[in-house]
Amino acid sequence: MRAVRFDRFGGPLEVALVPEPECPDDGAVVRVEATGVCRSDWHAWQGHDPDVTLPHVPGHEMAGTVLQVGTDVRRWRPGDRVTVPFVQACGTCGTCRAGEHQVCPAQTQPGFTHDGTFAEKVALHHADVNLVALPEAMTAVTAAALGCRFATAYRALMAHGRVLAGEWVVVHGCGGLGLSLVMIAAAGGANVLAIDVSPAALTAARDAGATQVLDATGMTPEVVGTHVADLTDGGGHVSVDACGSAATAV
Ligand SMILES: [Zn+2]
Numbered sequence: 001m002r003a004v005r006f007d008r009f010g011g012p013l014e015v016a017l018v019p020e021p022e023c024p025d026d027g028a029v030v031r032v033e034a035t036g037v038c039r040s041d042w043h044a045w046q047g048h049d050p051d052v053t054l055p056h057v058p059g060h061e062m063a064g065t066v067l068q069v070g071t072d073v074r075r076w077r078p079g080d081r082v083t084v085p086f087v088q089a090c091g092t093c094g095t096c097r098a099g100e101h102q103v104c105p106a107q108t109q110p111g112f113t114h115d116g117t118f119a120e121k122v123a124l125h126h127a128d129v130n131l132v133a134l135p136e137a138m139t140a141v142t143a144a145a146l147g148c149r150f151a152t153a154y155r156a157l158m159a160h161g162r163v164l165a166g167e168w169v170v171v172h173g174c175g176g177l178g179l180s181l182v183m184i185a186a187a188g189g190a191n192v193l194a195i196d197v198s199p200a201a202l203t204a205a206r207d208a209g210a211t212q213v214l215d216a217t218g219m220t221p222e223v224v225g226t227h228v229a230d231l232t233d234g235g236g237h238v239s240v241d242a243c244g245s246a247a248t249a250v
């Protein structure tokens with residue numbers, strides 16, 4: 001099959017003919033119909049993740065149709081349309097039993113622990129635990145955008161932040177993850193203050209449900225803090241760094 005592959009970290013990405021993925025006994029082989037491109041793919045390509053071995057097929061945000069399932073799989077069969085979260089959990093360890101699949105120590109991730117979704121087909125492990133059925137009306141392109149940023153944002157806000165309707169959520173950084181946070185917080189009935197330095201990102205945040213937006217261009221962290229207190233009537237109940245800089249994380 002064809003796949004996008006690199007042979008050395010930071011080296012060229014080339015479309016190559018690669019072996020078909022083998023179907024794990026507990027997993028599935030899925031025909032990839034849409035795949036996202038994520039900053040995490042850049043980290044894999046740069047060699048920042050010790051799980052990645054060469055040569056490597058990147059990609060972890062996908063939706064597609066099941067082609068084959070392993071002998072231990074009960075819930076899925078060929079023809080099912082599915083997506084997966086970024087982290088594919090084992091489903092049986094103590095962490096998974098506590099409901100924390102996102103940090104399962106035995107996790108697999110296509111595009112990191114094995115070949116990924118920049119390919120015609122991909123192998124996915126622990127299919128009964130991780131595959132998610134797609135509604136008929138949802139396109140593969142839409143579904144491919146959900147498993148990484150939406151799963152990350154949902155767990156941060158709802159499982160750990162325990163956001164309640166009427167509370168203020170402050171989102172620092174309105175890229176893919178930040179806009180997912182805005183949408184989930186707004187859907188949960190929270191008020192959202194979205195902060196970015198890009199007017200286009202702030203417009204997108206408003207469209208996604210932000211109650212207030214703040215253009216922090218040129219502001220010191222202290223000045224941003226003053227504006228946050230003013231705009232949220234005293235400060236956010238939950239504040240999320242979706243930017244990844246020291247200034248927004250503390
Ligand atoms: Zn991603």
Ligand SMILES: [Zn+2]
Pocket residue numbers: 089090091092093094095096104105106107
């Ligand atoms: Zn686990």
